[in-house]
Amino acid sequence: MATLEIRDLHVTVEAENGPREILKGVDLTVKQGETHAIMGPNGSGKSTLAYSLAGHPKYTITGGTVTLDGEDVLEMSVDERARAGVFLAMQYPVEVPGVSVSNFLRTSATAVRGEAPKLRTWVKEVKSAMEQLQMDPAFAERNVNEGFSGGEKKRHEILQLELLKPKIAILDETDSGLDVDALRVVSEGVNRVRETGEVGTLLITHYTRILRYIKPDFVHVFANGRIAESGGAELADKLENEGYEAYTKGGASE
Amino acid sequence: MAEAQNIPAGSTTAGSIAVAAESTVATRMSAPPSFDVRDFPVPHGREEEWRFTPLARLRGLHDGTAVATGDGLRVEVTAPEGVVVETVGRDDARLGRAGTPVDRIAAQAYSSFEKASVVTVPKETVLTEPIRIAVHGEGGTVFAHQVVELGAFAEAVVVIDHTGDAVLAANVDFVLGDGAKLTVVSVQDWDDKAVHVAQHNTLIGRDASFKSVVVTFGGDLVRLHPRISYAGTGGEAELFGLYFTDKGQHQEHRLFVDHNTPHCKSNAVYKGALQGDDAHAVWIGDVLIQAKAEGTDTYEMNRNLVLTDGARVDSVPNLEIETGEIAGAGHASATGRFDDEQLFYLMARGIPAAEARRLVVRGFFAELVQQVGVADVEERLLAKIEAELEASV
Numbered sequence: 001m002a003t004l005e006i007r008d009l010h011v012t013v014e015a016e017n018g019p020r021e022i023l024k025g026v027d028l029t030v031k032q033g034e035t036h037a038i039m040g041p042n043g044s045g046k047s048t049l050a051y052s053l054a055g056h057p058k059y060t061i062t063g064g065t066v067t068l069d070g071e072d073v074l075e076m077s078v079d080e081r082a083r084a085g086v087f088l089a090m091q092y093p094v095e096v097p098g099v100s101v102s103n104f105l106r107t108s109a110t111a112v113r114g115e116a117p118k119l120r121t122w123v124k125e126v127k128s129a130m131e132q133l134q135m136d137p138a139f140a141e142r143n144v145n146e147g148f149s150g151g152e153k154k155r156h157e158i159l160q161l162e163l164l165k166p167k168i169a170i171l172d173e174t175d176s177g178l179d180v181d182a183l184r185v186v187s188e189g190v191n192r193v194r195e196t197g198e199v200g201t202l203l204i205t206h207y208t209r210i211l212r213y214i215k216p217d218f219v220h221v222f223a224n225g226r227i228a229e230s231g232g233a234e235l236a237d238k239l240e241n242e243g244y245e246a247y248t249k250g251g252a253s254e
Numbered sequence: 255m256a257e258a259q260n261i262p263a264g265s266t267t268a269g270s271i272a273v274a275a276e277s278t279v280a281t282r283m284s285a286p287p288s289f290d291v292r293d294f295p296v297p298h299g300r301e302e303e304w305r306f307t308p309l310a311r312l313r314g315l316h317d318g319t320a321v322a323t324g325d326g327l328r329v330e331v332t333a334p335e336g337v338v339v340e341t342v343g344r345d346d347a348r349l350g351r352a353g354t355p356v357d358r359i360a361a362q363a364y365s366s367f368e369k370a371s372v373v374t375v376p377k378e379t380v381l382t383e384p385i386r387i388a389v390h391g392e393g394g395t396v397f398a399h400q401v402v403e404l405g406a407f408a409e410a411v412v413v414i415d416h417t418g419d420a421v422l423a424a425n426v427d428f429v430l431g432d433g434a435k436l437t438v439v440s441v442q443d444w445d446d447k448a449v450h451v452a453q454h455n456t457l458i459g460r461d462a463s464f465k466s467v468v469v470t471f472g473g474d475l476v477r478l479h480p481r482i483s484y485a486g487t488g489g490e491a492e493l494f495g496l497y498f499t500d501k502g503q504h505q506e507h508r509l510f511v512d513h514n515t516p517h518c519k520s521n522a523v524y525k526g527a528l529q530g531d532d533a534h535a536v537w538i539g540d541v542l543i544q545a546k547a548e549g550t551d552t553y554e555m556n557r558n559l560v561l562t563d564g565a566r567v568d569s570v571p572n573l574e575i576e577t578g579e580i581a582g583a584g585h586a587s588a589t590g591r592f593d594d595e596q597l598f599y600l601m602a603r604g605i606p607a608a609e610a611r612r613l614v615v616r617g618f619f620a621e622l623v624q625q626v627g628v629a630d631v632e633e634r635l636l637a638k639i640e641a642e643l644e645a646s647v
Contacts, residue, residue: 054602057594082604090602094595098559098618104603107613111604143617144599160603 002032002069002085002167004053004200010063011045011052019060022048024225026064030168030200037203037211037236040222041244046204047091049222050172053202054088055081068168083112085167089157089174096144101156102126104144105163112164129162133189151182158189169193170202175210187213208240223247287354291318291365294358303357306536306568308504311475313395313421313449315359320421322366326394327420331373332386337410338374348372348401352427353455353481356510360453360479363423366397373412377405377431384411384439384628391420391448398424402438406431406459412438413631416472419445424452430462432486437465439626442505443638444472453479458518460486467626468524470497470505471638477506484515493522493554495537496622496635498642499565501530508538509554513547522554525622527615528565529642537587539571543580551581559618560591561611612643 011023052059055078066073110116133155219235220227284301296317297304314320355361482491499505511520526535539554558567571585600610
């Protein structure tokens with residue numbers, strides 16, 4: 001069973017007056033089949049955790065370890081991490097001019113699966129995944145994220161999640177900027193992948209709204225660069241009622 | 255109708271649609287067209303038509319100090335049966351009919367060439383194989399004149415291939431008879447030191463269609479000036495361009511479409527990729543719709559993909575409309591960059607860095623490569639693009 005282990009992870013970014021520490025010792029274990037919600041106020045470091053796991057060059061790891069089934073993730077390049085089974089659904093996916101969605105998906109699937117998918121089954125696979133996400137087939141001929149609405153970008157991220165079938169899926173504020181209908185469609189996509197039981201999900205969100213559609217097994221409150229409190233789904237209800245105030249004012253249970 | 259987006263530092267994109275009583279496209283030139291170099295002052299670099307060009311790198315083509323070496327440029331014409339290939343003197347009546355030099359270097363070329371090459375496809379001759387004109391520089395400084403003429407209803411594809419090292423100033427005339435169809439693929443695959451400045455004049459007959467694909471990879475400085483005008487109604491021009499500007503290279507494409515005749519069409523699509531310090535691409539797209547050119551349909555577009563820091567793009571579309579009775583007119587220019595975030599996004603989907611870059615550039619140029627229509631040239635272009643990318647990774 002695939003397991004992502006994060007131990008005492010410290011991460012800095014370059015700021016105007018030198019490096020600034022954003023993650024201050026994160027410990028977390030995500031196993032295949034589990035869904036972990038990471039909730040926290042703005043600026044708590046949630047997205048930094050997501051991008052650090054994916055290997056974004058902006059973040060410098062200054063301490064700690066991350067392993068996937070014992071393999072050192074931090075030693076891997078960005079593309080190696082993806083091929084090892086780490087997937088990051090981004091909050092702000094970038095436009096890639098000149099590359100069509102269909103070409104991008106196929107190139108990506110070829111890289112991750114280690115061989116080009118057979119054309120006939122691939123076309124069907126993409127078509128049915130797009131239908132389930134209520135995406136117009138014409139979408140495939142557009143350039144990656146170019147001119148996409150917020151909802152289209154998120155559907156496109158989840159489409160990739162469904163096609164690439166990672167071991168660990170990190171969803172960085174996938175719910176932000178979505179109306180209720182789009183949130184439902186996107187959540188259903190995530191749930192289809194979860195129901196296979198083959199993915200460990202790290203659901204990063206500011207709001208509890210998405211947790212009505214995607215039920216987490218564990219909820220972690222992220223504050224000041226580390227996990228301040230962990231619990232079950234009931235912790236989300238507490239946050240819904242009380243907000244993050246208790247954590248931002250230094251009252252986190254240590 | 256102008257659009258500009260994602261403009262990186264160091265690039266300028268300007269556009270204008272002018273509706274003027276007097277043609278600014280014509281008057282922006284510092285002197286009226288002439289075949290005589292003496293009618294043009296030596297440019298100092300601030301003239302509208304010279305302001306983007308590094309004059310110091312022109313090897314004296316612009317100020318009269320460049321001296322023809324007599325040889326140092328090999329031209330081989332391979333033509334299918336039925337095509338007439340001639341070398342003629344300066345007084346041949348077929349020279350200079352498609353257009354007149356509009357700047358000093360074109361006039362210098364016209365004033366200095368000794369022999370011209372004339373390729374004629376007789377009327378109603380439909381070629382199934384391309385005419386190939388191989389221009390290979392062997393280090394010389396050369397002034398040249400080339401004419402390609404198609405009789406009425408003739409059809410031909412011409413591939414002009416520039417390789418090697420040379421300092422070349424030239425005028426090239428394409429004359430299309432009524433109903434003729436001509437595709438010209440001009441490949442500038444020069445060595446690093448070459449300087450190539452040319453004016454391409456095209457005169458499109460009634461109901462004739464002209465397609466040009468200009469591909470520029472090489473050279474230290476390449477400055478091409480394709481100009482289109484129409485001799486009768488119903489003419490069509492499709493102008494495609496692809497350039498890959500590397501470190502230190504200056505590649506300039508200046509288009510002028512003169513809609514001087516009613517019911518003609520033009521469509522221009524130029525795309526460029528740039529990489530490396532001081533890579534400089536210039537695209538000027540001037541379109542003039544004269545008052546008498548009712549029913550004109552024109553569109554022009556320039557796209558640039560900046561692959562690294564340190565490159566510069568100047569893209570200036572300019573559309574001037576003197577009549578409201580047109581079918582359509584528009585232009586677009588956009589310069590975007592392939593940046594670290596795009597690279598991260600593609601790599602985060604398992605795609606290795608080198609492949610990510612290839613994916614982007616290949617996709618960007620694909621629609622233009624398909625326009626070539628000559629299989630071996632298409633293959634060579636794709637291979638060339640790959641090689642350019644290999645060099646950058």
